[in-house]
Amino acid sequence: MTADRVNLRTMPVRLWPWWSQHAIDLVGGLLECGDLAGADAGHQQIDACEQMASHTLAAGRPVMMCDSGTAALETLYAALGLGRGSEVLVASHSFRATVTAMLPAGLVPVLCDADPGTGHIDLDDAATRVTARTAALVVTHTWGRPADLDRIRAFADRHHLVLLEDCSHAHGTRWQGRAVGTVGDAAVWSTGTTKMVSGGKAGLLTCTDRQVWERAMVLAQPKHRAAARVDGAQLLALTATGAGHNRRVHPVAAVLVTDHLIRLPHTLAAKNERQSNIETVLAAELPWLQPLPAPQGHVDGALYKWHWRSTGRPGSDTARVLSAAGIRARLPAAPLHRLPLFTDDRLGALLGLRRLVTPDPATFPGTRALLEGLVEIDTRDMYESLPDGDTDPAVAALERAASLTTKECA
Structure with missing residues (x-):
């Protein structure tokens, strides 16, 4: 049994998941x-x-x-x-x-x-x-x-x-x-x-x-x-x-x-290929937007989502520009110590849960530094390799984002 290959020439952009x-x-x-x-x-x-x-x-x-x-x-x-x-x-x-x-x-x-x-x-x-x-x-x-x-x-x-x-x-x-x-x-x-x-x-x-x-x-x-x-x-x-x-x-x-599971090797290879190509264009078109470095010791697998750090401008502004250009971008989810279950220790009792210790947000400087300027890229349109000779739609979107950024700064 082998993984079915999606024909991207004959179908609109499709978001994962799909099955054979x-x-x-x-x-x-x-x-x-x-x-x-x-x-x-x-x-x-x-x-x-x-x-x-x-x-x-x-x-x-x-x-x-x-x-x-x-x-x-x-x-x-x-x-x-x-x-x-x-x-x-x-x-x-x-x-x-x-x-x-x-x-x-x-x-x-x-x-x-x-x-x-x-x-x-x-x-x-x-x-x-x-x-x-x-x-x-x-x-x-x-x-x-x-x-x-x-x-x-x-x-x-x-x-x-x-x-x-x-x-x-x-x-x-x-x-x-x-x-x-x-x-x-x-x-x-x-x-x-x-x-x-x-x-x-x-x-x-x-x-x-x-x-x-x-x-x-x-x-x-x-x-x-x-x-x-x-x-x-x-x-x-x-x-x-x-x-x-x-x-x-x-x-x-x-x-x-x-x-x-049968398709997994193909899925990982396709996502990594697309990521490499897109990061090459990213460096050329939007150099102020840096992908998070690859983890040390990471030898196999693919990233579930991509994260790019916006330097010199708020992540919310960058996410807005990327979204307008056609990139599936947003801010990452808030850390747990910012969510109601952990900021109000009375709420858990409504569900019969034990009282939680309310954490002090000041004790999470690393989390704050991690998320500062970070933009999350949804990769659900990156699960298939492109046919030879086809331009990656994400590449065109990055070029549009670069153009939009240039106009905003003009």
């Missing part, structure tokens, strides 16, 4: 036979997807599918058995679900500053926030930029912390020759929405501890699928009821995720 005709036909077959529950002990599409994800993303570690990346995170946070009130170190510059998914388990997120050069958790700042209650560290490979896993693993070991990787932006990414998601004690990939591997709404998890794996199985996959995979007598008894969750994936999503 083979996948569409398989989904049609599922609809015709009515096999949509995925509740049996074994299911052809789900089992095949988990096996391919294990091989493609997780270096052979066992992989479990859930119905979303957030559900996979919730499952792992509960399955780790850290105890209610345990503290978890996480960068304020993280996707919201990386943090909010730990709240139902009674875990306390401790927001840490970001390194302004990489965007990842500042381990020096994190060290000052370690207490006797600190039990885990979560690292997010944000925007597809892998964190320094050597330093992070050493930090977690030194402080006796469980290390969890959120790889939802980093499918197929490697750090110093190792796949992200295989250095931590547990890892999650979102395979929903517009991710580089997408089933519309789905997620993947893996972990190294068999007890954690079996607890996750009972929490996410009650009854037949869990009973076929759990060995411990007590947890096996719980498979009859589960714990009130139903997080198993839909077979249609499994078909779509498998399709993107």
Whole structure:
């Protein structure tokens, strides 16, 4: 089976995700036979997807599918058995679900500053926030930029912390020759929405501890699928009821995720080719707009989104000019310490969540420096190579943006 190549000469610009005709036909077959529950002990599409994800993303570690990346995170946070009130170190510059998914388990997120050069958790700042209650560290490979896993693993070991990787932006990414998601004690990939591997709404998890794996199985996959995979007598008894969750994936999503896993090498190559060409033009036409430097040790993978720093002018003005020229540009999302759940410690109580510590925005100078002047580029029109001889529409858009900038400065 091979990835279908989209014919860009005969179709308008199309935004990711799309799937091959083979996948569409398989989904049609599922609809015709009515096999949509995925509740049996074994299911052809789900089992095949988990096996391919294990091989493609997780270096052979066992992989479990859930119905979303957030559900996979919730499952792992509960399955780790850290105890209610345990503290978890996480960068304020993280996707919201990386943090909010730990709240139902009674875990306390401790927001840490970001390194302004990489965007990842500042381990020096994190060290000052370690207490006797600190039990885990979560690292997010944000925007597809892998964190320094050597330093992070050493930090977690030194402080006796469980290390969890959120790889939802980093499918197929490697750090110093190792796949992200295989250095931590547990890892999650979102395979929903517009991710580089997408089933519309789905997620993947893996972990190294068999007890954690079996607890996750009972929490996410009650009854037949869990009973076929759990060995411990007590947890096996719980498979009859589960714990009130139903997080198993839909077979249609499994078909779509498998399709993107097959296509992943092509996806990564296409995005990297387009990025290289566009950055060459960017340097010539808009030299005051600088791409964030490539992460050190990043040897495989592609960026989920691109980020360019605007020097000498506000990022909001740059985003407006780029958007007017046809570039899918906007400002990055606000850091978590600026959002209502973390600025008003009364709000969580409305949802039955434990009281959160309200962070002082002044303690996040690295995050502020990282986001200053930064513009985010949505790359959903960059998932296919251009036919030979065709001009990249983004190149023409950059030339228009340069013209607009010249007129504004005149």
